[in-house]
Amino acid sequence: MRRVAVFGATGSIGTSALDVIARHPDRLRADVLVAGRNVDALVDLCRSHRPAHAAVAEESAYAALRDGLRAVGLDTRAHAGMAAIDALAADAGTDTVVAAIVGAAGLSSTLAAARAGKRLLLANKESLVLAGDLLMRTVREHGADIVPIDSEHNAIFQCLPDSHARAGLTRIQLTASGGPFRGRSRAELAGVTPAQAVAHPKWSMGPKISVDSATLMNKGLEVIEAHHLFDLSSDRIGVLVHPQSLVHSLVEFVDGSTLAQLGLPDMRTALAVGFAWPERIVSGVAGLDLLAQGRLDFEAPDLDAFPCLRLAYAALDAGGCATAVLNAANEEAVSAFLQGRIAFLSIPALVEDALQRMSHAAADSLDALLDADAATRAAVREAISREATP
Numbered sequence: 001m002r003r004v005a006v007f008g009a010t011g012s013i014g015t016s017a018l019d020v021i022a023r024h025p026d027r028l029r030a031d032v033l034v035a036g037r038n039v040d041a042l043v044d045l046c047r048s049h050r051p052a053h054a055a056v057a058e059e060s061a062y063a064a065l066r067d068g069l070r071a072v073g074l075d076t077r078a079h080a081g082m083a084a085i086d087a088l089a090a091d092a093g094t095d096t097v098v099a100a101i102v103g104a105a106g107l108s109s110t111l112a113a114a115r116a117g118k119r120l121l122l123a124n125k126e127s128l129v130l131a132g133d134l135l136m137r138t139v140r141e142h143g144a145d146i147v148p149i150d151s152e153h154n155a156i157f158q159c160l161p162d163s164h165a166r167a168g169l170t171r172i173q174l175t176a177s178g179g180p181f182r183g184r185s186r187a188e189l190a191g192v193t194p195a196q197a198v199a200h201p202k203w204s205m206g207p208k209i210s211v212d213s214a215t216l217m218n219k220g221l222e223v224i225e226a227h228h229l230f231d232l233s234s235d236r237i238g239v240l241v242h243p244q245s246l247v248h249s250l251v252e253f254v255d256g257s258t259l260a261q262l263g264l265p266d267m268r269t270a271l272a273v274g275f276a277w278p279e280r281i282v283s284g285v286a287g288l289d290l291l292a293q294g295r296l297d298f299e300a301p302d303l304d305a306f307p308c309l310r311l312a313y314a315a316l317d318a319g320g321c322a323t324a325v326l327n328a329a330n331e332e333a334v335s336a337f338l339q340g341r342i343a344f345l346s347i348p349a350l351v352e353d354a355l356q357r358m359s360h361a362a363a364d365s366l367d368a369l370l371d372a373d374a375a376t377r378a379a380v381r382e383a384i385s386r387e388a389t390p
């Protein structure tokens with residue numbers, strides 16, 4: 001029996017993970033559920049899964065969580081605050097952690113799970129963008145076991161399951177849907193709204209990653225994520241726009257072979273791989289009917305309309321704390337865009353400005369990375385408050 005802690009349980013990945021868990025009561029059990037502040041949704045999930053522990057990051061929500069659990073007759077123990085969440089990530093009562101908190105807020109619990117040597121189903125790509133060298137080192141030193149959940153990286157993992165499979169590998173190609181604004185020029189992006197940006201054409205996801213898909217920053221974050229997960233330099237990581245989102249990524253070999261993983265755009269496949277690997281289990285996702293789908297199209301990304309992808313490559317090549325700066329600036333800009341405070345095109349502009357202005361100190365400690373993160377956020381918030389309409 002795999003005993004699972006789901007971090008980000010109330011989100012898009014968290015609920016997909018719980019759906020897969022519920023299909024396998026003989027081999028999977030959700031023992032810990034963690035959310036940010038959404039107590040009602042968390043208590044509902046606890047009613048279905050009856051975990052031993054439930055936690056919220058927001059300390060002031062503790063009493064509501066405790067009382068909500070009691071009110072529905074559960075003896076699930078309530079916790080609140082980041083320290084409690086990190087302790088649950090390391091707790092010996094679980095062997096598997098689904099890391100699906102959104103943003104840099106997921107780094108601390110992801111590191112705690114890695115230090116505890118868990119199987120880490122890693123969806124939280126921002127922790128690799130912010131602190132990839134440190135996280136991968138921690139995984140290696142503590143014998144943790146990462147299964148990438150991001151669909152592209154899960155696809156590459158399935159194509160390259162071990163070091164033998166990497167023999168003769170030349171490069172990988174990450175596929176990108178192109179997002180809701182694929183085909184638009186830069187000028188046509190000026191007035192797009194948050195509602196339009198979160199309407200992803202193929203995937204049902206939380207608001208932050210949906211905006212990242214719309215700017216192509218998601219693909220930029222994924223290039224950095226792939227660099228860390230698969231130990232590849234940026235020139236060996238390509239991006240191919242594929243609007244159907246059925247080919248989840250490709251790997252190329254010196255003999256002319258290309259391997260790819262295909263499937264319907266539903267994250268339960270990647271999560272089932274993460275829970276069961278090297279076995280395969282039912283995920284609830286139907287098999288792919290290529291005749292019904294009809295066609296697979298590919299095109300190059302438009303870096304003029306979507307400069308975030310170029311900025312992410314530049315940050316990866318710059319090294320040091322640059323990717324931490326990129327991530328922090330992007331999180332602040334996306335949050336302001338979602339609140340209607342800045343325009344869509346201000347997202348790349350703020351990220352580019354932050355990359356130019358912030359010091360790219362060596363990323364030689366967690367403190368250095370967190371300092372870069374904090375300083376960038378402060379600078380970007382100030383720039384936003386100058387730009388935002390009152």
Ligand SMILES: NC(=O)C1=CN([C@@H]2O[C@H](COP(=O)(O)OP(=O)(O)OC[C@H]3O[C@@H](n4cnc5c(N)ncnc54)[C@H](OP(=O)(O)O)[C@@H]3O)[C@@H](O)[C@H]2O)C=CC1
Pocket residue numbers: 007008009010011012013014034035036037038039041056057099100101102103105123124125126149150151203204205206207208209267
């Ligand atoms: N959705 C997808 O298909 C994919 C997602 N990912 C990655 O997975 C991660 C999650 O994405 P997604 O599920 O879409 O996001 P959602 O916005 O749907 O869910 C975010 C989850 O994180 C929780 N959360 C937010 N802030 C905190 C915090 N400070 N501490 C603890 N929990 C917090 C939220 O809790 P609450 O509800 O209480 O706010 C919620 O459970 C992201 O890093 C994303 O890039 C990667 C590939 C695909």
Ligand SMILES: CC(=O)[C@@H](O)[C@H](O)COP(=O)(O)O
Pocket residue numbers: 150151152175176177178179203209212213214218219267
């Ligand atoms: C499901 C998943 O992995 C997302 O990261 C997805 O890739 C987003 O789609 P884009 O290709 O539009 O960024």
Ligand SMILES: [Mn+2]
Pocket residue numbers: 150151152222
């Ligand atoms: Mn992805």
